[in-house]
Every structure is written in structure tokens, then in C-alpha cells.
Amino acid sequence: MNKIINNYPLSEKKSDVLKTPSGLSWKEINLELVLEGKVEMEDLRITAEALEIQAQIAETSNRHQLAENLRRSAELVKIPETKILQIYQALRPGRSNQDELETLAKEMENKHGAKRCAKFLREASKAYFP
Amino acid sequence: MVKSKRLKSRADRAINKDSFIEEWPETGLILFNSPFDPKPQIKVSQGRICELDGKSEIEFDLIDRFIANYAINVSQAETYMALNSTTLARMLVDIAVPRKQLISIFSSLTPAKIVQVINKLNTIEMMMALQKMRARKTPSNQAHVTNKKENPALLAADAAEAVERGFSELETTVGVSRYAPFNAIALLVGSQTGRGTALTQCAVEEALSLQLALQGLTTYAETLSVYGTEQAFHDGDDTPWSKTFLASAYASRGIKVRFTSGTGSEALMGHAESKSMVYLETRCLMAIKGAGSQGVQNGSISCIALPESLPGGVRGVLAENLIATLFDLELASGNDAMASHSSIRKSAKLMLQFLPGTDYIFSGYSVMPREDNLFGGGNFDASDFDDYNVLQRDMQVDGGLRPVSSTTILQVREKAAHAIQAVFRQLKLPPITNSEVEAAIQAGSSEDMPDRNVVADLDAANRFLKHGKNGLDVIRALAQEGFSDIAKKILAIQKLRMSGDHLQTSSMVLPGPKVLSAVNDPNDYQGPGTGYKLNSERWKEISSLPQAEDPREIGFLSSPKSDNFIREIGEAKNSKDSQEVVIAIGPAFGCSLNSTILGTPHHDVLQVLIHGIRMEGMKPRIVKVYETSDCGFIGHLGAQLSGSGVSIGLQSKGTTVIHQRDLQPLNNLELFPQAPNLDLDSYRIIGRNAAKYAKGQPVLPVPTKIDNMARLKYIVKTTILHLRETEQVVKNRKAQELKWTFSNKSFEIKKTETTRKEKRSDL
Numbered sequence: 099m100n101k102i103i104n105n106y107p108l109s110e111k112k113s114d115v116l117k118t119p120s121g122l123s124w125k126e127i128n129l130e131l132v133l134e135g136k137v138e139m140e141d142l143r144i145t146a147e148a149l150e151i152q153a154q155i156a157e158t159s160n161r162h163q164l165a166e167n168l169r170r171s172a173e174l175v176k177i178p179e180t181k182i183l184q185i186y187q188a189l190r191p192g193r194s195n196q197d198e199l200e201t202l203a204k205e206m207e208n209k210h211g212a213k214r215c216a217k218f219l220r221e222a223s224k225a226y227f228p
Numbered sequence: 229m230v231k232s233k234r235l236k237s238r239a240d241r242a243i244n245k246d247s248f249i250e251e252w253p254e255t256g257l258i259l260f261n262s263p264f265d266p267k268p269q270i271k272v273s274q275g276r277i278c279e280l281d282g283k284s285e286i287e288f289d290l291i292d293r294f295i296a297n298y299a300i301n302v303s304q305a306e307t308y309m310a311l312n313s314t315t316l317a318r319m320l321v322d323i324a325v326p327r328k329q330l331i332s333i334f335s336s337l338t339p340a341k342i343v344q345v346i347n348k349l350n351t352i353e354m355m356m357a358l359q360k361m362r363a364r365k366t367p368s369n370q371a372h373v374t375n376k377k378e379n380p381a382l383l384a385a386d387a388a389e390a391v392e393r394g395f396s397e398l399e400t401t402v403g404v405s406r407y408a409p410f411n412a413i414a415l416l417v418g419s420q421t422g423r424g425t426a427l428t429q430c431a432v433e434e435a436l437s438l439q440l441a442l443q444g445l446t447t448y449a450e451t452l453s454v455y456g457t458e459q460a461f462h463d464g465d466d467t468p469w470s471k472t473f474l475a476s477a478y479a480s481r482g483i484k485v486r487f488t489s490g491t492g493s494e495a496l497m498g499h500a501e502s503k504s505m506v507y508l509e510t511r512c513l514m515a516i517k518g519a520g521s522q523g524v525q526n527g528s529i530s531c532i533a534l535p536e537s538l539p540g541g542v543r544g545v546l547a548e549n550l551i552a553t554l555f556d557l558e559l560a561s562g563n564d565a566m567a568s569h570s571s572i573r574k575s576a577k578l579m580l581q582f583l584p585g586t587d588y589i590f591s592g593y594s595v596m597p598r599e600d601n602l603f604g605g606g607n608f609d610a611s612d613f614d615d616y617n618v619l620q621r622d623m624q625v626d627g628g629l630r631p632v633s634s635t636t637i638l639q640v641r642e643k644a645a646h647a648i649q650a651v652f653r654q655l656k657l658p659p660i661t662n663s664e665v666e667a668a669i670q671a672g673s674s675e676d677m678p679d680r681n682v683v684a685d686l687d688a689a690n691r692f693l694k695h696g697k698n699g700l701d702v703i704r705a706l707a708q709e710g711f712s713d714i715a716k717k718i719l720a721i722q723k724l725r726m727s728g729d730h731l732q733t734s735s736m737v738l739p740g741p742k743v744l745s746a747v748n749d750p751n752d753y754q755g756p757g758t759g760y761k762l763n764s765e766r767w768k769e770i771s772s773l774p775q776a777e778d779p780r781e782i783g784f785l786s787s788p789k790s791d792n793f794i795r796e797i798g799e800a801k802n803s804k805d806s807q808e809v810v811i812a813i814g815p816a817f818g819c820s821l822n823s824t825i826l827g828t829p830h831h832d833v834l835q836v837l838i839h840g841i842r843m844e845g846m847k848p849r850i851v852k853v854y855e856t857s858d859c860g861f862i863g864h865l866g867a868q869l870s871g872s873g874v875s876i877g878l879q880s881k882g883t884t885v886i887h888q889r890d891l892q893p894l895n896n897l898e899l900f901p902q903a904p905n906l907d908l909d910s911y912r913i914i915g916r917n918a919a920k921y922a923k924g925q926p927v928l929p930v931p932t933k934i935d936n937m938a939r940l941k942y943i944v945k946t947t948i949l950h951l952r953e954t955e956q957v958v959k960n961r962k963a964q965e966l967k968w969t970f971s972n973k974s975f976e977i978k979k980t981e982t983t984r985k986e987k988r989s990d991l
Contacts, residue, residue, distance in 0.1 A: 124727075138700065218473070
């Protein structure tokens with residue numbers, strides 16, 4: 099397990115595992131490519147794979163809640179911002195009833211394969227409507 | 229009506245502008261031990277917390293529920309809750325108990341238990357614990373960069389200066405929220421201009437904050453506020469679940485976040501539920517831990533003046549900092565908002581975080597003068613930088629900042645202002661004029677900045693965001709305008725989001741960019757010889773203040789004067805001439821040193837002393853003493869040679885004594901130990917008084933000024949000039965008789981002046 103920590107920081111020690119969601123490698127991205135217009139802001143994002151490595155590093159460092167957060171994040175990587183903001187809004191006080199939260203949980207689970215996020219939404223629902 | 233002058237001047241002191249109140253537990257105006265705080269307690273059944281600090285599960289509010297779900301390690305909870313609180317408190321300060329073990333224990337305790345443990349510690353013990361418990365080994369600092377006019381050139385210049393001074397995170401905010409993208413760009417550009425690098429953020433409403441980060445205009449966020457009661461949370465329009473989800477949203481885009489909490493917020497919002505501030509803050513911190521945040525900024529933050537109005541407030545704020553570290557959270561430890569009118573009180577409070585060190589000692593040190601701080605911050609600001617640098621040097625403590633020369637500061641300010649001007653030009657934003665650039669380099673505050681067309685700016689900023697312009701557009705603009713170095717650095721920072729390295733606990737970004745966090749720089753403090761140490765390079769940086777002088781250069785005459793006004797003519801003999809007053813000078817006088825500590829030429833000093841003696845009708849005689857550099861002994865030796873038995877002993881730095889033959893060497897007729905208080909008029913009166921003693925007349929001692937600051941101001945120079953004199957001592961060389969020649973012209977001028985002054989005193 100310690101081996102994972104030895105790869106940290108990935109940007110220095112393991113950049114070959116890093117790529118953009120669009121498939122560009124860490125090394126490829128440089129100023130020239132940006133000037134040629136071959137990199138967009140959308141590219142400069144983290145992948146679920148990189149988040150999983152970071153989650154493992156957090157876990158190895160006994161930071162279980164941080165690891166869980168990073169794994170929830172990994173599920174959100176491909177979910178558009180509007181949807182993310184919609185879920186955030188739904189979780190704010192007095193915005194949703196149980197059914198609405200359950201609908202969102204189902205959508206996360208079934209459409210996006212976001213099991214952890216779905217579980218989290220259901221736990222919220224249970225806390226909001228005990 | 230206060231009649232006592234002392235009472236009046238005390239009442240006017242800055243400290244008495246601060247507010248002080250008694251405790252009022254019912255409203256939460258108390259740091260620890262509200263009678264309404266719960267007692268520590270837990271009950272676990274089948275791996276589930278069913279009672280928490282005296283509440284059964286059905287009584288749980290949302291925060292209890294969240295803490296029970298996510299923040300307590302259930303498997304060990306009952307074991308560690310059973311430990312005696314004093315035992316746990318002692319473990320915090322026991323260097324034999326490693327950080328890791330304590331993190332494990334404290335992850336299993338309830339809020340009330342943690343508060344009980346922490347309240348066993350006194351302030352120094354809390355500092356010791358904080359030194360051990362902070363997550364990252366290397367301390368650092370965050371800056372505030374804002375200005376009232378939201379001028380982008382000034383923001384960029386201030387951001388560049390901030391990074392040059394060593395800040396590794398910069399935070400801006402807005403007066404008018406539509407300015408947000410421009411302020412964010414200005415920080416982004418400024419932060420990558422100088423030698424260093426930094427993460428940047430713009431504190432605005434959550435959705436806008438997220439958008440700025442997504443568009444690559446900011447690189448971290450800090451807006452996720454948490455409260456210790458459900459109602460306060462509700463008023464903040466969030467729940468622990470909504471905040472947690474938002475934190476995951478940021479991380480999903482590779483953006484660093486920390487939460488915000490702090491004592492006093494619940495009382496301020498009227499929802500403290502009669503609980504003590506530190507108890508409620510512990511609930512906040514457990515919610516933050518449970519959310520999976522890597523860290524928090526706390527230390528009361530914008531509420532700081534409220535806990536500070538209460539007994540034990542500053543200790544309580546240190547306690548909340550410490551508790552954050554017990555949960556293994558990154559800690560940006562406050563010290564940002566105005567906490568006191570008194571600089572004594574502000575500095576004293578700062579020491580509680582500065583000495584143990586935290587991940588970010590300030591949650592925002594105001595790089596610009598506080599009147600430009602839009603956070604209501606500026607407890608320490610631009611004017612305090614030199615003080616701060618001296619504190620680091622005094623205590624040999626790494627407070628995260630670097631002393632920098634004014635030349636360097638002006639260079640990076642200039643470059644940043646030009647760079648942001650270029651970005652605005654390329655992106656066809658309302659132009660930044662050359663006069664704005666000039667003003668941004670030299671400005672004291674935004675008062676010195678030309679006004680911009682606010683309507684045009686807001687319109688352009690709005691369109692900028694709407695059209696999805698982003699960090700890469702800024703990078704391209706910089707490269708096209710010849711600022712490829714800045715463009716590359718911004719790109720490198722943006723690339724970090726691919727790695728997520730800075731999502732780990734307590735990350736900071738060093739030039740490279742190289743990420744340092746609790747993972748690759750874990751705090752391993754376990755007593756002397758462990759933990760963070762200043763390496764020699766960093767210590768040299770801290771100790772080399774730009775204003776520090778080379779002592780070897782002080783008082784050193786590279787080419788001694790050729791126009792010698794004194795000349796040795798052989799060994800000085802005892803004299804029987806009762807008219808004679810000897811001026812005995814030190815061994816460096818008029819040769820290796822040629823002026824007193826104040827820079828008065830030795831030539832002039834001798835001239836007026838002689839004049840004074842002659843005014844009383846006595847005969848001056850000068851001898852040079854080689855055997856000693858001590859003022860008393862010089863005078864004493866002179867007195868032995870003097871026909872009248874009276875002498876004036878004179879050191880090269882200007883210290884003077886009037887001596888008499890029959891006195892012990894260290895006794896005297898009159899002593900003038902503070903040379904900086906002596907001017908030529910004083911020397912003239914000294915000459916006259918010595919002559920009067922020789923005549924046997926009654927003498928009114930020379931009036932001396934009392935200046936308590938003289939020693940403080942001149943002790944270094946005194947030491948070095950005395951050292952130079954002592955170097956000239958020749959042990960067995962007898963005193964030498966001197967001849968003197970003065971420039972007549974200057975003498976005449978002084979003579980006229982004296983006559984005029986004497987006439988006045990005669991009246």
C-alpha cells in the first residue's frame with residue numbers, strides 16, 4: 099500500500115498515468131498546443147482514474163472521509179455542471195421532498211452509475227425526513 | 229470628568245476602543261463550559277451510534293445525524309470515550325505520543341468529549357499541541373488581495389508582490405459581484421509573474437465561485453461555510469449534505485476546496501442554542517471532517533472580535549484551531565479580520581498561531597493597506613510587513629514570508645501591471661491605460677488609482693463569462709503579447725487539476741509547480757530535533773533583512789582624513805600650571821575615527837571645548853590617551869596630567885566626563901554618558917564648566933536631556949565605535965601631548981554664534 103504514496107505527487111512522479119478526459123497525455127499539454135487551439139478548458143480536467151488514485155492515497159494516509167469524497171467526485175467527473183448544480187440545489191434546505199430526492203438518487207445510480215452519490219442522496223433524504 | 233492625566237491617557241489608548249463584555253451563556257456568549265453544554269457520552273449498538281452527548285437518536289438534529297453518520301469512528305468510540313479527559317489532554321502535549329495515534333483517538337470521540345479534553349490545556353500547552361498536530365510540516369501563508377476601486381492593474385501588481393513576499397495562496401473578493409471574473413484574472417496573472425507561484429481564489433456566491441473555477445480563472449475555493457447549529461446552518465441556506473456535495477463537485481473538476489467555520493458565528497446569527505462557542509465550533513469541525521473536506525479555515529474568521537470581547541476569547545480561538553488539526557484537517561488559522569485596535573493585543577494573539585506554525589497562519593494577510601481590504605480584513609496589512617519579517621528573524625520562526633528588497637517589489641509590480649494591461653488589450657476588454665499601469669506600480673492604495681469606467685467594465689466582465697472565456701484565453705493573450713513565461717506558469721497551475729495532487733490534505737504549491745502536502749510533507753514533530761526546521765538557506769533568507777547593515781561597514785573610515793588638525797609632539801608630562809584644563813581624548817580620536825556617534829566632526833567638538841575653556845579665562849591643553857578606551861579612565865588619566873587637576877575625558881564616539889585628580893577613576897564631577905544627546909553647545913558648556921571647576925567656582929551642572937530612546941537607537945553604533953576605539957589601545961604607550969590647528973573660518977562663525985547666544989542668556 100505504501101507504494102501508492104510513493105507515487106505522490108503524481109504530477110512529479112507518475113505523470114505518465116495522467117491524461118485529460120479527452121485522452122491527451124500530461125506531457126503533450128504545453129503552451130504550443132494551447133496556442134494552436136488544440137487544448138480547451140474542458141481538457142484540463144481530472145479523470146475518474148486520477149481521482150481514484152488520489153482516493154487510494156488518502157485512504158492509505160488514514161483519511162477515509164477524504165477518500166470517500168474523492169470517490170464521490172470521481173462519479174461526478176462526467177456529469178454536466180447543470181446537473182451537479184441541480185443536485186446541490188435539491189439538497190439545500192426546504193428545496194425537495196423525499197420523492198424528489200429519491201428520483202435524483204435513482205437518476206444518479208441508473209443513468210450515471212454514481213452509486214456513492216445515490217447512497218449519499220438517500221442518506222440525506224433519511225436525515226431530512228426521519 | 230476624568231482629572232487624572234494618567235487615567236485620561238490610558239482611556240485614550242487603542243485597547244480601550246475594543247469591546248469587552250461579561251459572559252452570557254444563554255445566548256452563546258461564552259467560550260467554554262456553558263451550563264447548557266452537554267456532557268460527553270456515547271452509546272453504540274450494533275455498530276451504530278444511538279446516543280450522542282446525552283441525546284438519543286430520535287432527538288438528533290441534522291448536525292448530530294451527520295456527525296454520527298460520517299465523523300466518528302464507531303468501532304473504537306466506546307473504548308476511547310472511556311479514557312480520562314486529563315489523560316487524553318496530557319497525551320496531546322506528550323512528545324512520546326505521536327500525532328498519528330492522537331488522530332486515531334480523536335476520530336473516535338464526541339464533540340463534548342473533545343471540548344472537555346481541550347479545556348484541560350492552558351494556552352502554552354495548546355500551542356505545543358498545535359505544533360505537533362498540524363498536518364503539514366512546512367508552514368505557509370495566505371494573502372488577501374482586493375481594492376476598493378477593483379482596479380485590475382492594482383490587483384495584479386498586489387498579487388505579484390504577495391507571491392514575491394512568500395504567500396502561497398491568494399484570495400480576492402468583490403465589492404460588486406459582477407467584477408468577479410476581472411478580479412480573478414488579475415490575481416491569476418499577478419500570482420504567476422514573479423519568482424514564485426500561488427493558488428488563487430475569488431470569494432463570491434457558491435455558484436459563481438464554482439463557475440470561475442471551472443473556467444480556469446481561479447484555482448481553489450474557500451467559500452464552504454459551516455455552522456454548529458441547525459438553525460444557523462439553515463440561515464446560511466445549506467445543510468451538511470448540500471455542502472458536502474458541493475465539495476465533491478469542486479473535487480470532480482480537480483479544484484482544491486477548504487471549508488470555513490469559526491467561533492461566534494452562531495451567537496452572531498442568534499442561533500447558539502445557549503451552547504458555548506468552542507462546543508459549537510467542534511460540531512462544525514466534525515461536520516467538515518465528515519464531509520471529507522481536506523481542510524478548513526477557522527479561528528473565528530470574520531467574527532473574531534466577538535470571542536475576543538469575552539474572557540478567555542483568544543485562548544478559545546486557539547483551541548478551535550487546535551481541534552481542527554486533531555481531525556487531521558488542513559488549517560488556515562484566521563488572523564484575517566480586524567480583531568483589535570491595539571497592536572500589542574494583535575501581535576500577542578498572532579503569536580499563538582505564528583509560533584507553533586499552521587498550514588496557513590493567516591487566512592488572509594492584507595497585502596494592501598487595510599482601507600482597500602474588501603473582506604473587512606487587514607488585521608495585519610501592507611504597513612506591517614517589516615514588523616512581521618523582524619518577528620520571524622527575532623524568534624527564528626518560519627512565518628511563511630520573505631523579506632524582499634524594494635527594487636524587486638517594484639520590478640514584479642511593474643511586470644504584473646504590464647501583463648494584465650496586455651491581457652485586457654488582447655481580449656478586447658476595456659483598456660488599462662499607461663497611467664493606470666504607472667499608478668499601480670507606485671500606488672499606496674486605490675485612492676492613487678485613476679477611475680475606470682465601471683459600467684463598461686461590468687458589461688465586459690459579464691460578456692466575458694457569458695461567452696465562456698476562460699483561463700486558456702488568458703494564457704493565449706499573455707503568450708501573444710510576449711509574456712510566455714507567465715503564460716507557461718498559469719498553464720502549469722491549470723494542469724495540476726489533471727493530477728488532483730493539490731486535493732490532498734494541506735496542499736501548497738511551490739515553484740515548479742511542486743505540490744507539498746500532508747502526504748509528502750507530513751508533520752513528524754515529536755519533540756526537540758524533530759518536525760519542521762529552518763534549513764540554512766531559508767534561515768539566511770529570513771535573517772537577511774534588506775535594512776540590515778554590515779557591522780563591518782559602520783564607522784569605518786576607508787580613507788582617514790589627511791588634514792590632521794591634531795599632531796603628537798611627544799610624551800605628555802605632569803604640569804604645575806593651575807590655569808590649565810586638560811582635554812584627554814581616546815586613542816582613535818581624530819585618526820581612525822573622525823566624528824562622534826551623531827557624526828559631529830571631532831575637529832568641531834575639540835574646537836568648542838577649547839573655546840568654552842578659554843571663555844572662562846583658562847588654558848586648554850590636549851593629550852591623547854593610548855592605554856585605555858574607557859571614558860572614566862581617559863578622564864582620570866587626563867586629570868593626573870592636568871596642572872589644575874581638572875580634565876575633560878572624551879571618547880571618540882563623543883561620550884564625555886569631567887574628572888578631577890583626587891577622584892576614583894570611575895567617579896567624576898560630571899558624566900555625559902549619552903553622547904547622542906550632546907550637541908556642540910553642550911560641549912561648549914562642558915568646556916566652561918570644567919574651567920569653572922578648575923577655578924574653584926561654584927558650578928551649575930550641564931543640563932542634560934533624558935532621552936530613553938537614545939540607547940535603543942544608538943547601541944549598535946555605540947558598540948561598534950567603541951570597538952574601533954578599543955582596537956587602537958596600546959597598553960604601554962604613555963599619553964601624548966598634542967598640538968592643534970583649527971580652520972579659523974569655522975571658528976569665527978562659531979564664536980559669533982556663541983556670543984549671540986550668551987547675550988540672550990545674560991538677559
